[in-house]
Amino acid sequence: MKTGITLVGLIDCLRKYTCKCFGIIFFLLSPQPRLNKARLRFSSASPSSPPSNLTFYTRFRQHLGLQQLSLLFTRWVLKVTTLSEQILHLRSLANTRYPGLFHLLQENTQDSIKDGEIKQHFGRKIAIDASMSIYSFLIAVRSEGQQLTSETGETTSHLMGLFYRTLRMVDNGIKPLYVFDGRPPTLKSGELAKRSARKAEATAAHAEAKEVGTAEEVEKFSRRTVRVTKEINDECKRLLTCMGIPYVEAPCEAEAQCAALAKAGKVYAAASDDMDTLCFETPILLKKLMLSEMKKEPVQEIYLDRAMQELGFTRDQFIDLCILLGCDYCDTIPKVGPTTALKLIREHKSIENVLSHLGPKYAVPKKWPYQDARELFKNPLITDPDECEFKWEAPDIDKLVAFLVGEKGFNEDRVRAGAVKLSKNLKGNTQARVNDFFKPVPKTAEELAGLKRKSEEKAAERKKKVKAEKAEKGKGKKGKR
DNA sequence: ACTCTGTCTCAAGACGGG
C-alpha cells in the first residue's frame, strides 16, 4: 500500500504550518505569478480564512522576492488554494461518471454536432489542454512496455508526441495554443481516491504531532510527486518555445481556461475530448481533432449555442443537465440516467425544482454538492483572456536541433524536415486571422422548428436502424455511417 | 418496452515501409 497524501491533505498541512509552503503551493498552481488586475479580480470573493499571521505574509513575500505584496494578492493565493482544494475534494466524491452528454446531444439535436475534416479548420487558432495530451503521450508512446528514452535514459515520449502532433496540426494550417494546467496532473489523475483522502487526514494529524519536521517532509513529498511532472511540463514548454508555438498557464483547470479563451474570441475553439468543457461555455468544442486524419474518422465539432437552442435550454439549465448526467465534480442521482435527466430538466427547469418534485423512489445522495459544482462551472478560476498574450513565431531551428537532436537523440533529418514545415506554415501569420472571428449564426425560430422536426425524424430513424440491426443479428457486421 | 446499471473488453501516438 502506498503511503501518500493528497493535495487536499497537503494544502491542509501547509495552511496550518509553514508560510513558505504557501509559496510552493502557489507555484504549483500558477508557475508564473504576475501581479495584474485580472488576477486580483478574484480577490473580490472573501477568502475562507484570512491570512492570519504576519509571518506568513512576510515569508511569502520573501519567497516571491517582491517588494510589495498587497493583501489582495495574498487573498488571491488563498482563493486559488481553496478553490483547488474544493475541486479536488469534489472530484474525490464523485465516483461514477456518465459519458452520456455526447450521446444525448447526438440523439436529441440535429445541428449541434457537425462532422468535418481537419482541413476545414485551416488558419484557425485552437486551444488545447496540454496536460491531457502529454499525459496520453506518456501512457501511449511506448516500445516494449518502456517509454522512449534518450541515451541518458531520460524519457522522451512526451516530446515525441508533442512534436509530431504539433507538426501535423501546423501542417494542416491550425495554430495550436497549448494551455497548461495550473495543478500538477499527477495529483489529479493519481492517488485521489476517497480512501486516500482519509489517509491524508491521518497523515496531516501525524504531521501535526511533529511540529518541526513537517515542512521538510511536506516539501519532500511535493517534490517527489511533482518533480517529474514539472520537468516534463517544462521540457514541453521549452520545446514549444523552440517551435514558435505559444502556450498559456492556467491558474487552475486548463479546460476552463481553454473555454474562456474561445469564448473571448481569442481562439476559434477549444479542442478536448472532455464534454465538461462545454459547461465552461466554450462556443465550439472540437472532439477527436487528431484522430481524424489517421483513422479517417471525422472531427466532431460541437456548437454550444445550437445545442442549447435545440434543447430549448438556457445556459443554467444546460449546466444543470450536465450535473445530472454526471460531471467531474459530483455523483449522479441513482436511477437518473440521460433520458430521465433530460426529462426532469425539461419539466422543472432547474435542479432545485427537480429536487422539490422528486418522487420518493429517487434517493438523492446525502452529500450532493451540486451547487458547488454549478458554481465551479459558472465561475471557474481563470486568467482573464485579455491578459493572455500569445503569438505564433518562426521556429528557432538551431535551438530546436540542439534540444531534440543534441540532448535527446532525435533523428536530425526528421527534426529539420519538421522545422521547415513549421516555418513554412507559420509565415502567413496575420492574414489568416480574419477567419477566426467567424461565429455560427443564431438560428431563427422557423429554422429551429425545422430542426426540431428533423431531429425527431432522425431519432426515429436511429431507432429503426437499431431495430434493423438487431433483427439482422447473426449476419455480417455493418459499418457505422 | 424502456431505462438504468454493472461488467467486460480494448485501445490509448505518429510514422513509414512493405
Added chain:
DNA sequence: TTGAGACAGAGT
C-alpha cells in the same frame, strides 16, 4: 489509468 462500446440483467 481512463473512456467508450457491447451486452446482460434488474427494475419500472
Added chain:
DNA sequence: CCCGTCC
C-alpha cells in the same frame, strides 16, 4: 492495411 520503429 499491417506492423515494426521512433528514442
